[in-house]
Amino acid sequence: MSDTRILIRNGHVIDTEPEPVALPNTDVLIEDGRIIAVGADLPADGATVIDATDKIVLPGFVDTHRHVWQSALRGAAIDVDLGAYLGILAQYGPKFSPQDVHTATLAGALECLDSGITTQLDYSHISYSPEHADAAIDALGAAGLRAVYGYGTPVTGGGSLDDVRRIRSERLADDNALVTMAYAPLGPSFTPVEVVKREWQIADELDLGVTFHVSATPVNTQPIFALREAGLLREKILYVHGNTLGDDELKLIADSGASASAAPGAEAMLGNNSPVAGRLRRLGVTTGLGVDAVTSAPGDMFSLMRAALLASQLVDEPRMTCADVLKMATLDGAAALGLADRTGSLRPGKQADVIMLRLDDINTLTAERDPIAAVVTAAHPHNVDTVLVAGEVVKINGRLVHTGLGRVARELRETALKVAGH
Incomplete structure (x- = not known):
């Protein structure tokens, strides 16, 4: 369904800017893909x-780090450590044809939309050839979500700087499009600083x-200090994980104006040291949440938010609230991706990335007393129940509208x- 003007009527609205707040009996008015008003009894x-009675209405979730192509390897790295996980990628990744990458990326992106994730950074380290990269980009476009395609280098080698240039100039030149681009190299934890400079x-x-x-490794035991010494600290960097870094290095990230992505589910499953989300927030780093790998962790934001919330109760850090975690999953995630001007909250003028959750399901009955806690x-x-991306309805009445789901x-x-190998 595509309409130039949509009114979401009488919902339990949660906005997240500047902080999460619940607004009962509230409408959201959308025109030409943008939010133009939030309030009661809008014309x-x-x-x-769209009747939102008995529904929570909130901004779509933002997943700041996921290897989307791994939807075809779900559950392949359970009860193993990080080294074994990387071995699994090295074993199976080279077997993916461009068509396999397209299929797995499309399925993973649709999984995002189905669970209310409307914005997603695809750290696509499956670029064995230009055709592999094109297949991933095509799939993100076909899915209909807001995506940042991160051109990544496979763990077994592949990709090229020339292809990064080609994609930027020929495929993803428009930074205002629904699918945009980032560069996702191995970085200072896994390559010498001379390579990082290039x-x-x-x-x-x-x-x-x-x-x-980013983590402390034999290549660079203090990778953020290495970046500082090389003059490579800057704002437009999204650091992923960082669990093994000291507070002094995380503070450098904050001081540089850069952001971070914490993946509490995958980090716990793969033994990435103690939880990092709370430390990042305490030290002033804008931090979003990321699924990372469905080989090892759940692929939905609800599971991620609970993992982050529970982990914060178990470490020697300020305990996060449900509002803190929901903001990480929405506005902070958008800010971490450099997209806070267009998504992450219901502020009028932003693009209408909106989701609706049923409050009459058995697990959400009576949750209207605290919608923020209910979501988390x-x-x-x-x-x-319903998902909109830039005002386009991509899920309605609990079903994705994408054609060809069976295929x-x-x-x-x-x-x-x-x-x-079967």
Whole structure:
């Protein structure tokens, strides 16, 4: 369904800017893909009305770090450590054809939308060839979500700086489009600083943000200090993880104006040291949440928010509230991706990335007394009734509107069997 004017009527609205707040019996008016008003009894003239009675209405979730192609490897790295996980990627990744990448990325992106994730950074370290990269970009576009395509280097080698230039100039030149681009190299934890300098030069040349995994490794035991000494600290960087870094290095990230992505589910499952989200927030780093890898963790934001909330109760850090965690999943995530001007809250003028959760399901009954707590502690993907991306309805009455879902499911199963050698 696509309408130039949509009125979401009489919902339990949660806005997240500047901080999460619940607004009962509130409307959201959308026109030409943008939010134009939030309030009570807004005029319905010329609008398609969506009844939000007994529903929570809030900004779509923002997943700041996911390897979307791994939807074909779900559950492949359970009860293993990070080293074994990387070995699994090295074993199966080279078996993915461009068509397999398209199928797995499309399925993973649709999974995001189905669970209320409307914005997603795809750290696509499956760029074995230009055709692989094109397949991932095509799939993100076909899914209909807001995405940042992160051109990544496979763990077994691949990709090229020339292809980064090609994609930027020929495929993803428009930074205002629904699918935009970032550069996702291995970074200072896994490559020498001389290599990092060349990669940063490419990012500067192409005006791209940079994102990479960061931790203390034999290559660089203090990678953020190494960046500082090389003059490479800057704002347009999204650091992923950082669990093994000291507070002094995390403070450097904050002082540089950069941001971070914490993946509490995957970090816990793969043994990435103690939780980092609370430390990042305490030290002033804008921090979003990321699924990271469905090989090892759940693929929905509800599970992530609960993991972050519970982890914060168990470490020697200020305990996060439900409002803190919900903001990480929405506005802070958008800010971490450099997209806070267009998504992450219901502020008029922003693009209408909006989700609606049912309050009459058995697990959400009576939750209207505290909608923010309900979203973080009680809701799950089954409760996601309606999803809009830039005003386009992509899920309604609990069902995705994307055509060919059965075909995508069949092809994903075929890809999973093929790469597993069956």
